[in-house]
Amino acid sequence: MKLIGQGRTAEIYHYADDLILKLYRTGFSKEAVQNEYRMSQWVYEKGLPVPRAVKQMHHATRTGIVFERFExxxxxxxxxxxxxxxxxxxxxxxxxxxxxxxxxxxxxxxxxxxxxxxxxxxxxxxxxxxxxxxxxxxxxxxxxxxxxxxxxxxxxxxxxxxxxxxxxxxxxxxxxxxxxxxxxxxxxxxxxxxxxxxxxxxxxxxxxxxxxxxxxxxxxxxxxxxxxxxxxxxxxxxxxxxxxxxxxxxxxxxxxxxxxxxxxxxxxxxxxxxxxx
The missing domain is CATH 3.90.1200.10 (Aminoglycoside phosphotransferase (APH), C-terminal lobe)
Known part of the structure; x- marks a missing residue:
């Protein structure tokens, strides 16, 4: 996967066509990741301008969320x-x-x-x-x-x-x-x-x-x-x-x-x- 961005809590990778993977850093709280996944789904369903959360996933020892990509x-x-x-x-x-x-x-x-x-x-x-x-x-x-x-x-x-x-x-x-x-x-x-x-x-x-x-x-x-x-x-x-x-x-x-x-x-x-x- 190609790294396309990073922040204090996670790295952003190209995942597939029109999708990105937000991969949280090692040791980051799995509960916090689950909260972001649920919250992202909820506000998306409310019609707010947010990227759709597609799925949660694990990569090696890290947890991530796959989102629709916003260009x-x-x-x-x-x-x-x-x-x-x-x-x-x-x-x-x-x-x-x-x-x-x-x-x-x-x-x-x-x-x-x-x-x-x-x-x-x-x-x-x-x-x-x-x-x-x-x-x-x-x-x-x-x-x-x-x-x-x-x-x-x-x-x-x-x-x-x-x-x-x-x-x-x-x-x-x-x-x-x-x-x-x-x-x-x-x-x-x-x-x-x-x-x-x-x-x-x-x-x-x-x-x-x-x-x-x-x-x-x-x-x-x-x-x-x-x-x-x-x-x-x-x-x-x-x-x-x-x-x-x-x-x-x-x-x-x-x-x-x-x-x-x-x-x-x-x-x-x-x-x-x-x-x-």
Whole structure:
């Protein structure tokens, strides 16, 4: 098989005509692979723009999923290669995300956004018991919804066809049901503090650093205009989303930024309580 791409968790191979194999790295959780397979099938059946999951398979000691191949380029690559199209591409990113959020998990089949965030925050050893307690309480009072949420939505997980007429959302391992504002907050956190993989080309890395703030601002502006969700509603989810992201294997520099963001917001909550009391 021919290797055609790779990421932190998996390698992508040409499998057959119009099919690719996403082969997860050795030791990767089989349960996580099964979750992505089931989630990909489910959202495909709901009519969302996602690649169809054909089958699960094993290759040597590794587990993989065979998907229908989508011929195109990620929005991130296009944004960096063609910065003159950045506003248009940011609109596509926002409109596609909004389309995902318009579908409801009516049968309560998907994992809960709040449960996923809570479990992730509790696993972060950087927080004290008091910080854990305050974060869980803060999360508990946020809105409870059952909209489809991607859980890891960013421009490298959205693809556009060569003719610009079709788009596709990939990597559904973190799919869940919850509040769209929380899913958008996750995108905000990724774009604001995320780092590209170490093996990313220097030109790509530099291009992303130069464009990230503009991508973020335009994406948020378009999403707010399309959805009617306010920036305040999105901002309300920043604290638990940033805290939960610290459960991931992040570069030290990104970890520092997120930990500071969480503690600054907790301190701001304290100040607000003291002011109003």
């Amino acid at each position: 195109g380029t990620t929005l991130l690559s296009l944004m960096i290669q063609q910065p003159e199209l950045l506003e248009h591409l940011s609109y596509i990113m926002a409109a596609t995300h909004y389309k995902v959020h318009m579908v409801q998990d009516e049968g309560d089949l998907l994992p809960s956004q709040k449960k996923i965030l809570e479990h992730a925050m509790l696993r972060v050893s950087l927080f004290s018991d008091l910080e854990h307690e305050r974060l869980i309480h803060y999360l508990s009072v946020l809105p409870e919804q059952r909209a489809i949420c991607h859980g890891d939505y960013h421009p490298d997980n959205v693809m556009l066809s060569k003719d610009g007429e079709q788009h596709c959302v990939i990597d559904w391992m973190t799919g869940m049901a919850g509040d769209p504002a929380g899913d958008v907050a996750r995108t905000w956190v990724i774009l604001k503090s995320g780092k590209l993989p170490d093996d990313a080309e220097p030109a790509i890395r530099e291009g992303f650093e130069q464009a990230r703030n503009l991508i973020l601002e335009q994406y948020i502006a378009h999403y707010v205009a399309l959805s009617g969700i306010t920036r305040e509603q999105i901002d309300a989810w920043m604290l638990p989303v940033a805290a939960a992201r610290l459960d991931e294997s992040l570069p030290f520099s990104e970890e520092e930024v997120l930990l500071q963001l969480v503690r600054d917001r907790l301190r701001l909550l304290d100040e607000t309580v003291h002011t109003t009391s």
